[in-house]
Amino acid sequence: MVTILEGRTLATQIKNKIKKEVIQLKENGVVPTICVIQVGEDPASTIYLRKKKEFAQSVGIKEISLRFSQEITQQELIDKIKELNADAAINAIMVQLPLPQQIDEQAIFETIAPQKDVDGFHPYNQGKLWQGDSQIMPATVRGILSLIDSYELDLVGKNTLIIGRSVIVGKPLASQLLARDATVTIAHSKTQDLSAITKKADIIVSDVGQANLITSKMLKQGVVLLDVGINRVNGRVVGDVAFEDCKVKASAITPVPGGIGPLTVASLMEQVVILTRIQKDDR
Numbered sequence: 564m565v566t567i568l569e570g571r572t573l574a575t576q577i578k579n580k581i582k583k584e585v586i587q588l589k590e591n592g593v594v595p596t597i598c599v600i601q602v603g604e605d606p607a608s609t610i611y612l613r614k615k616k617e618f619a620q621s622v623g624i625k626e627i628s629l630r631f632s633q634e635i636t637q638q639e640l641i642d643k644i645k646e647l648n649a650d651a652a653i654n655a656i657m658v659q660l661p662l663p664q665q666i667d668e669q670a671i672f673e674t675i676a677p678q679k680d681v682d683g684f685h686p687y688n689q690g691k692l693w694q695g696d697s698q699i700m701p702a703t704v705r706g707i708l709s710l711i712d713s714y715e716l717d718l719v720g721k722n723t724l725i726i727g728r729s730v731i732v733g734k735p736l737a738s739q740l741l742a743r744d745a746t747v748t749i750a751h752s753k754t755q756d757l758s759a760i761t762k763k764a765d766i767i768v769s770d771v772g773q774a775n776l777i778t779s780k781m782l783k784q785g786v787v788l789l790d791v792g793i794n795r796v797n798g799r800v801v802g803d804v805a806f807e808d809c810k811v812k813a814s815a816i817t818p819v820p821g822g823i824g825p826l827t828v829a830s831l832m833e834q835v836v837i838l839t840r841i842q843k844d845d846r
């Protein structure tokens with residue numbers, strides 16, 4: 564029997580835990596605060612940001628939204644982030660991607676102070692992750708780990724394949740699965756014969772953004788499938804895994820929507836609380 568790895572219930576549990584932690588912090592005179600920056604008016608970004616704002620409000624985290632025009636220069640954005648870095652009332656800073664062409668994402672990642680880097684994209688935090696300090700990590704990675712923990716999925720010595728090598732998911736996730744004793748392989752757009760690798764995998768995490776990339780004939784019996792992809796096909800949201808086809812072969816599988824997605828926002832807010840605590844303890 565396949566287990567459907569359901570993210571919504573877990574996201575609600577995480578939400579309740581955050582609410583309690585925020586109450587405690589407020590009792591100690593600290594209001595966890597995230598500042599979210601949007602550049603331009605990308606419609607998908609606007610939807611994601613609304614979800615983040617609603618979640619923050621529902622757990623008592625203060626959310627400050629700053630929106631800049633599509634024409635903002637890189638230097639202007641950097642100067643604004645530096646102001647926020649210096650503002651003790653702001654615990655977490657997030658810049659919504661994608662950014663317009665004139666702005667180098669990497670320069671922005673490197674400007675956000677590592678101790679306020681709620682997305683975990685700063686090279687310092689990514690390096691710390693690889694060295695085994697897992698306090699700050701990209702929200703999707705935290706969400707995947709929470710799901711793995713919640714269902715007590717066994718990683719030790721397992722052939723674990725991550726498809727996708729982004730700094731948002733693939734690379735930092737590899738560090739965390741390695742830290743949990745999985746045997747990790749990363750596949751990407753230049754990988755030859757993906758199917759030969761998927762057939763050997765006990766666990767597959769797919770973060771590509773291509774519907775039906777994974778089909779049942781590519782899998783071994785009993786595989787665990789964690790689907791990060793979000794794709795719109797004929798007005799429906801689907802993942803990278805052909806769900807109905809693959810669930811017959813899998814021992815566990817995430818649905819899309821309702822798998823990793825809800826955990827990403829919850830994990831981001833969990834991280835606001837973690838950053839706030841670290842800053843409070845440092846004072």
Ligand code: NAD
Pocket residue numbers: 703726727728729731732733750751752753754757770771772773791792793794823824827
């Ligand atoms: P990205 O473009 O940065 O990364 C995609 C990766 O897929 C690249 O590393 C590329 O090498 C790899 N790739 C492309 N074609 C491939 C192929 N044929 N075979 C193997 N690998 C291939 O994208 P991203 O920002 O990491 O997002 C990927 C997908 O995940 C998107 O659908 C996005 O919407 C989704 N996503 C979902 C969440 C969530 O919370 N569920 C979070 C982040 C991203």
